Amino acid sequence: MMKRRDFIKSVPLAALPVVLSGISMRSLAASPLLSALAASAAVNDHVLVIIQIVGGNDGLNTVIPLDKYSALSTARNNILIPSAQVLPLNGTTATGLHPSMTGMQQMYNNGYLKIIQAVGYPNPSFSHFQATDIWITAEDSGQNLATGWMGRYLDYEYPGFPTGYPNTTTTDPLAIEIGTSLSPVFQGPSAGMAMAVTDPSSIYNLANGIQSTAPSTPAGTELTYIRQVSQQTNQYAGVLATAYNAGTTSASLYPSGSKLGASLQAVAKLISGGLRTKVYMVSTSNDGSFDTHHAQVVNGATATGTHADLLQNLSDCVKAFHDDLRASSNADRVVGMTFSEFGRRIISNASVGTDHGAAAPMFIFGNKVQSGILGTNPQIPASAGVNDNVPMQYDFRSVYASLLQDWFCVPKPDIDSTILLQNFQSLPLVDATDCTTAIHEINSTAGVTLISNTPNPFTASTNITFTTGGGHTLVQVFDGSGHLLRTLVDQDMPAGDHTVSFASENYATGVYYARFQNGVVQQVRAMVLAR
Numbered sequence: 001m002m003k004r005r006d007f008i009k010s011v012p013l014a015a016l017p018v019v020l021s022g023i024s025m026r027s028l029a030a031s032p033l034l035s036a037l038a039a040s041a042a043v044n045d046h047v048l049v050i051i052q053i054v055g056g057n058d059g060l061n062t063v064i065p066l067d068k069y070s071a072l073s074t075a076r077n078n079i080l081i082p083s084a085q086v087l088p089l090n091g092t093t094a095t096g097l098h099p100s101m102t103g104m105q106q107m108y109n110n111g112y113l114k115i116i117q118a119v120g121y122p123n124p125s126f127s128h129f130q131a132t133d134i135w136i137t138a139e140d141s142g143q144n145l146a147t148g149w150m151g152r153y154l155d156y157e158y159p160g161f162p163t164g165y166p167n168t169t170t171t172d173p174l175a176i177e178i179g180t181s182l183s184p185v186f187q188g189p190s191a192g193m194a195m196a197v198t199d200p201s202s203i204y205n206l207a208n209g210i211q212s213t214a215p216s217t218p219a220g221t222e223l224t225y226i227r228q229v230s231q232q233t234n235q236y237a238g239v240l241a242t243a244y245n246a247g248t249t250s251a252s253l254y255p256s257g258s259k260l261g262a263s264l265q266a267v268a269k270l271i272s273g274g275l276r277t278k279v280y281m282v283s284t285s286n287d288g289s290f291d292t293h294h295a296q297v298v299n300g301a302t303a304t305g306t307h308a309d310l311l312q313n314l315s316d317c318v319k320a321f322h323d324d325l326r327a328s329s330n331a332d333r334v335v336g337m338t339f340s341e342f343g344r345r346i347i348s349n350a351s352v353g354t355d356h357g358a359a360a361p362m363f364i365f366g367n368k369v370q371s372g373i374l375g376t377n378p379q380i381p382a383s384a385g386v387n388d389n390v391p392m393q394y395d396f397r398s399v400y401a402s403l404l405q406d407w408f409c410v411p412k413p414d415i416d417s418t419i420l421l422q423n424f425q426s427l428p429l430v431d432a433t434d435c436t437t438a439i440h441e442i443n444s445t446a447g448v449t450l451i452s453n454t455p456n457p458f459t460a461s462t463n464i465t466f467t468t469g470g471g472h473t474l475v476q477v478f479d480g481s482g483h484l485l486r487t488l489v490d491q492d493m494p495a496g497d498h499t500v501s502f503a504s505e506n507y508a509t510g511v512y513y514a515r516f517q518n519g520v521v522q523q524v525r526a527m528v529l530a531r
Contacts, residue, residue, distance in 0.1 A: 044434050046407050047333055050281040053340035055290030059360030065377035067094040075384040076348035079297045099303045100312035103319030113365045117375030118393035120359030122484030131341035136185035138397050138420055148185035149400055152419045155188035162191050172239050175279040178263040200266040247273030248328050253320035258313050259286035264321040272328035287313050294351035335366040335407055335430055346384040358389035358482035368431040379526050381511055389482040391513040391524050397424040406432035425519050450523045451516040457528035461503040466516050470495035474517040504529050
């Protein structure tokens, strides 16, 4: 019978779930070395930090449409934030932030925060698991992709991975996720493209050669041996230790006891220490869930409660992270983004909470963002029903496409064909000076009606008229819950006015939405079907 140590020696280390000084490292495909994860050799030194807001954030109580306050009062009177407590934003009186988000308010007012209104996708899923899969794979609802959008990007940037990695020019991990496991967002066509770190403190242990104590059992002896071998053979131990020990950070900036804060602090330290990793991903999961079906607020004090605490933690951590990067002179290199698997319904429930919904705001932050609000405040029906959702203004994959094009400098045709697998229009999110491929339209049509329909209300059919500036033009019709009913136009068109017809068919009476997009320019038109 083979002895345990002989067996361990006979197994390729990459096939084992190795714990390296407390860091659990997982590869989604076999490789010659556990450490076959490499650093960036891309055309710039830009970094993207992804923050996953787990549970489905209530966007209407996060970015508050003050100009729709009357309709909101009818729809969610038991959870609505008093208008006098909403945090004002420079340049607008129509929109504000939740009272607990003072950190992100300061970032917005100082030009470091972008708010993207009503981000979603057609035919939304209200399942946490399925909706999360859609966001991390960038697949269509009902599709089943085996790779993540960021995994496809990294595979595009580093073809052939993991064979030949690490090498003399790519010595650092391509991506690092701080969490309990490696998210499928980093799954490439043939390999997992990232390194998973179970806890921020593990990075400290690695940098200082501290091993977690193994039990005094035969299995514990072998565990110690595995750790010793992994430390000797893993080519990233020295790289991470060097970066971590060389990095600087200000612990006092971060909220005490916050897991998200600890994760972002570790990321800031690695970046300031010179690690050339392109993408980091962290999560709010260890600080509580945004799945606020009940007790979202405190009765009679709606600016307080679970949602307020969660938003304050998010806001304070993002502000601390950005301040930390600025202090180390790395803020020009880093852009951050938040996402959640879905928003919440327009109408609140009887449990002082909100149920699973569709579109919600996203935040992009950093020195190089084009700050401000993209999109308009969501349309709120005068009498919202229990199934009514915030109508989508922007597809989340347009956000991904814009960051890939303007931050990572990926040519648009490659994004469409290889990474996102469809043509999603670009949005003005970040300064694209470093990327010669990025050319954005400027929306000079504010206040101009670009899509309308007559008659409205309608019975059998209505004519939808839209004005495009030319190029890729999209016209879609959604129902009130966010399901895509028809795509009327999806093609390059000459500039000018155009009209298409939409037939009511067997649709029920109610409010429907016509969505128009022409590059960055978008508008949503409410249409009433009456019998």
